[in-house]
Amino acid sequence: MPTFNLKINDKTHTVEADADTPLLWVLRDKINLVGTKFGCGIGQCGACTVHVDGNAMRSCLLQVSQAEGMEITTIEGLSEHGTHPVQEAWKAIDVPQCGYCQAGQIMTASAFLNENPNPSNEDIRNAMNGNICRCASYNSIEEAVKLASKKIS
Amino acid sequence: MKNSFNRRSFLKTSALASGGMLIGFNLFNACKSDVKLPVDLSQLNYKDFNAYIKISPEGKVTIYSVNPEIGQGVKTSMPMIIAEELDVDWDDVYVVQAPLDIENYSGQVAGGSQSIRRSWQPLRETGATAKQMLINAAAAQWDVDVNTCSAKMGIISNANGETLGYGDVVEAAALLDVPEEVSLKDPKDFTIIGQGKGNVDIDKITTGKPLFGLDYKEEGMVYASVLRPPAFGQVLESFDASEAKDLLGVIDVITIGKKARALLKAGKPNWSVKLSTTDKVVVIGKTTWDVIKGKKAIKAKWKTDSALESSEEHNEKLLSLVNGKKFRTRRKDGNVNKAFANADKVLERVYESTFLPHNTMEPMNFFANVTPEKVHLVGPTQTPEAAANAVASLLGRPIEEVHVDLTRMGGGFGRRLYNDYVMEVAEISEAIKKPVKMLSTREDDMTTGVYRPASTYKISAAIKDGKLTGYHLKEACVNSNMYGLIPNFFPAGAIENYQVDSARLKSNITVGAWRAPYTNFLASAEQSFFDELAEELQVDRVQLHMDLLENVKRNPNPKIDYSPERLQGVLKMVVEKSDWGNVADGVYQGLSVYYCHNTHVAEVADVTMENGVPVVKKVTCAIDCGIVVNPLGAMNQAKGGVLDGIGHAMYADFSFKDGVPSANNFNSYQLIRMGQTPKVDVHFIESNIAPTGLGEPTLPPVGAAVANAIYKATGKRLTKLPYIKNMNSKTEIVG
Ligand code: FES
Numbered sequence: 088m089p090t091f092n093l094k095i096n097d098k099t100h101t102v103e104a105d106a107d108t109p110l111l112w113v114l115r116d117k118i119n120l121v122g123t124k125f126g127c128g129i130g131q132c133g134a135c136t137v138h139v140d141g142n143a144m145r146s147c148l149l150q151v152s153q154a155e156g157m158e159i160t161t162i163e164g165l166s167e168h169g170t171h172p173v174q175e176a177w178k179a180i181d182v183p184q185c186g187y188c189q190a191g192q193i194m195t196a197s198a199f200l201n202e203n204p205n206p207s208n209e210d211i212r213n214a215m216n217g218n219i220c221r222c223a224s225y226n227s228i229e230e231a232v233k234l235a236s237k238k239i240s
Numbered sequence: 241m242k243n244s245f246n247r248r249s250f251l252k253t254s255a256l257a258s259g260g261m262l263i264g265f266n267l268f269n270a271c272k273s274d275v276k277l278p279v280d281l282s283q284l285n286y287k288d289f290n291a292y293i294k295i296s297p298e299g300k301v302t303i304y305s306v307n308p309e310i311g312q313g314v315k316t317s318m319p320m321i322i323a324e325e326l327d328v329d330w331d332d333v334y335v336v337q338a339p340l341d342i343e344n345y346s347g348q349v350a351g352g353s354q355s356i357r358r359s360w361q362p363l364r365e366t367g368a369t370a371k372q373m374l375i376n377a378a379a380a381q382w383d384v385d386v387n388t389c390s391a392k393m394g395i396i397s398n399a400n401g402e403t404l405g406y407g408d409v410v411e412a413a414a415l416l417d418v419p420e421e422v423s424l425k426d427p428k429d430f431t432i433i434g435q436g437k438g439n440v441d442i443d444k445i446t447t448g449k450p451l452f453g454l455d456y457k458e459e460g461m462v463y464a465s466v467l468r469p470p471a472f473g474q475v476l477e478s479f480d481a482s483e484a485k486d487l488l489g490v491i492d493v494i495t496i497g498k499k500a501r502a503l504l505k506a507g508k509p510n511w512s513v514k515l516s517t518t519d520k521v522v523v524i525g526k527t528t529w530d531v532i533k534g535k536k537a538i539k540a541k542w543k544t545d546s547a548l549e550s551s552e553e554h555n556e557k558l559l560s561l562v563n564g565k566k567f568r569t570r571r572k573d574g575n576v577n578k579a580f581a582n583a584d585k586v587l588e589r590v591y592e593s594t595f596l597p598h599n600t601m602e603p604m605n606f607f608a609n610v611t612p613e614k615v616h617l618v619g620p621t622q623t624p625e626a627a628a629n630a631v632a633s634l635l636g637r638p639i640e641e642v643h644v645d646l647t648r649m650g651g652g653f654g655r656r657l658y659n660d661y662v663m664e665v666a667e668i669s670e671a672i673k674k675p676v677k678m679l680s681t682r683e684d685d686m687t688t689g690v691y692r693p694a695s696t697y698k699i700s701a702a703i704k705d706g707k708l709t710g711y712h713l714k715e716a717c718v719n720s721n722m723y724g725l726i727p728n729f730f731p732a733g734a735i736e737n738y739q740v741d742s743a744r745l746k747s748n749i750t751v752g753a754w755r756a757p758y759t760n761f762l763a764s765a766e767q768s769f770f771d772e773l774a775e776e777l778q779v780d781r782v783q784l785h786m787d788l789l790e791n792v793k794r795n796p797n798p799k800i801d802y803s804p805e806r807l808q809g810v811l812k813m814v815v816e817k818s819d820w821g822n823v824a825d826g827v828y829q830g831l832s833v834y835y836c837h838n839t840h841v842a843e844v845a846d847v848t849m850e851n852g853v854p855v856v857k858k859v860t861c862a863i864d865c866g867i868v869v870n871p872l873g874a875m876n877q878a879k880g881g882v883l884d885g886i887g888h889a890m891y892a893d894f895s896f897k898d899g900v901p902s903a904n905n906f907n908s909y910q911l912i913r914m915g916q917t918p919k920v921d922v923h924f925i926e927s928n929i930a931p932t933g934l935g936e937p938t939l940p941p942v943g944a945a946v947a948n949a950i951y952k953a954t955g956k957r958l959t960k961l962p963y964i965k966n967m968n969s970k971t972e973i974v975g
């Protein structure tokens with residue numbers, strides 16, 4: 088099996104995996120970073136969102152062979168102590184219900200606010216539209232992104 | 241408030257060997273008289289008690305709560321109730337999800353929004369009893385009259401101004417007798433209940449710590465993926481696994497199914513869902529990806545074992561059932577036949593709904609390690625006791641050898657009441673003699689589900705001299721029928737001649753509870769019907785409801801399951817808060833009022849039309865669920881229910897063609913997304929009545945609120961789900 092060197096949360100990991108293995112399963116099964124979730128496997132739900140070179144990407148669609156040489160950040164590495172403004176906003180609003188989709192929501196929101204620290208409500212709704220929350224915590228997610236944007240800008 | 245419930249029967253205390261006091265209690269039944277509390281935390285068992293409280297010598301409180309968390313927030317709200325009566329600082333309270341040791345254990349179910357309602361009183365009494373024992377211990381230490389002592393925020397004080405922390409007296413308190421009588425707080429003195437408390441797992445959720453079934457791992461664990469028949473009505477004929485076995489990460493390919501068939505043959509009771517009789521092919525591998533790939537490489541042949549059914553036929557048959565004569569009568573007041581025979585006018589409508597998959601965000605998965613000594617199961621289930629019993633029977637093991645540990649659940653919505661997936665993983669682990677995690681892909685989950693049954697309702701109203709004189713509800717539903725309380729919901733008791741009838745259509749498609757079973761569609765039908773009825777009677781929509789509820793108040797009926805006062809209360813509130821009737825041009829409002837799961841709800845939807853497509857802009861929601869324990873959690877639940885209800889009523893398109901489901905992932909099935917959501921404005925009735933659930937009740941009414949608004953906007957009555965498709969609007973999936 089080929090080996091790959093991955094840079095994840097500022098650490099280098101060497102993993103053996105089939106070249107077509109989605110980064111999602113490498114993270115979860117090989118590196119034990121289980122914060123990144125599986126929801127659909129086809130890029131539709133956003134539960135598996137990570138940052139790749141700062142951009143929000145679906146780790147279920149990114150093959151491990153394509154991820155070499157890129158800076159990958161997962162929910163575990165978004166901040167050292169869980170105090171990224173988006174995480175703080177999520178706590179302040181108490182967004183999660185079952186909580187399963189929320190790592191993906193937070194990763195999408197944080198990458199988006201990096202690009203657009205001063206979004207309109209419409210911008211937020213567009214940016215977050217790719218992330219499904221089956222518990223439908225959407226009102227709270229919207230509020231929390233707004234709150235985080237105020238802290239950031 | 242003095243309360244002389246016999247606390248000895250459901251609560252016991254002991255001193256812990258490691259220091260501190262342990263309280264064991266039972267929420268739903270008395271404990272046996274001879275049970276002893278352990279003195280060591282590693283010995284906590286859930287046979288005799290279903291929850292424990294530990295108070296440490298430092299005054300910290302740890303609650304070991306057994307109720308499974310599926311996103312309803314009970315893991316936060318139940319400890320809040322204990323902490324309130326115990327009178328401690330919420331920051332000193334820790335909550336631990338207890339593992340489940342199943343023997344003799346009962347009552348642990350997350351479903352039906354009943355958790356809070358059933359446990360409210362025992363939780364309060366437990367907290368209050370512990371507090372009283374601590375006060376008694378302090379009074380003894382001070383040698384003062386206990387009536388001169390009081391406790392607040394973990395500190396006990398006496399008339400001399402002396403104070404002791406809870407931690408200072410726990411050792412002594414643990415040895416005291418359990419008092420027969422304790423005071424419960426006056427709800428107006430609550431300091432924790434009614435305050436918004438954040439989810440107790442929030443830090444772990446926002447930093448991605450392992451919490452869910454999918455995250456659970458053990459040394460030596462392998463992964464499994466199960467190939468099941470692609471169509472209902474098919475079973476496995478043969479398969480070729482050679483390609484799959486050639487894959488590096490695939491360890492083995494096996495079949496399961498014999499054990500389940502043996503159970504069925506032995507006529508064992510059906511704890512979960514109808515067990516399928518087919519063999520299933522299981523790929524065992526080193527990682528999840530290995531088994532997903534391995535499964536794709538299996539070449540399987542399926543044969544038809546029973547009818548390959550299609551939704552079109554279901555719908556036709558359901559329709560002929562409601563139009564037919566064969567019913568089981570569920571409730572009969574007065575004489576509807578006579579009322580209809582004498583009517584000047586009859587209003588009659590048929591409402592149709594589809595099957596629905598649950599689509600919990602975390603797909604079905606479970607861990608099992610079956611060894612000669614014991615069966616260890618770990619994962620998300622809403623019914624752990626049933627899971628343990630089912631597995632014990634399946635494997636022929638005594639129940640004492642089966643242990644279930646619960647994880648947090650990535651949604652339930654009813655799907656995890658059924659333990660088919662737990663039985664599968666147990667059979668797999670026994671066969672391969674290894675610890676194993678079975679996980680479903682989204683496709684597996686959506687296509688081999690336990691669906692909300694398709695159902696059809698026919699509602700008829702008899703009108704005489706401009707008055708409603710008869711109401712007849714007929715139900716036809718796949719493989720099941722509305723549960724027994726529903727016929728006693730509104731409008732039972734409000735109309736002299738009233739009848740509810742059910743008919744059932746047999747099918748080989750597995751169905752089961754789906755968030756707010758039956759009412760999730762019945763409410764849409766009934767509340768759309770009332771909207772039309774008001775128009776027919778030429779009375780104001782709100783007034784019609786108010787008057788009918790007035791009838792119930794004037795002629796109290798012991799056989800109704802709702803409160804007319806409380807329904808009127810939420811109706812008045814929603815009218816006021818939604819600015820009913822006073823909205824801007826181009827905004828159309830629809831109203832819906834409904835009672836289910838012991839909670840009364842009224843909702844108004846504000847809808848606009850954009851390019852011929854209805855857009856829900858806002859939903860105002862008035863709720864009477866008694867005391868709101870945790871407003872933050874309650875708000876989340878209420879809003880989630882409303883948005884979930886809108887999503888499924890507007891977009892959820894799911895059917896079968898020759899036994900094959902029409903959708904298998906989110907590119908072919910629309911779950912509501914942020915861009916489709918309105919703002920939900922939630923208001924709670926202030927109340928001193930014991931709390932009722934919120935996991936379900938805001939969902940059922942919203943479909944009709946939206947349909948009634950769309951009617952105002954378009955003049956078109958919607959009677960068939962999903963609404964958008966049946967308006968002939970554009971229906972592509974938004975992703
Ligand atoms: S799991 Fe990757 S988008 Fe759904």
Ligand code: FES
Nearest residue numbers: 185186220221222
């Ligand atoms: S919180 Fe449950 S899926 Fe989003």
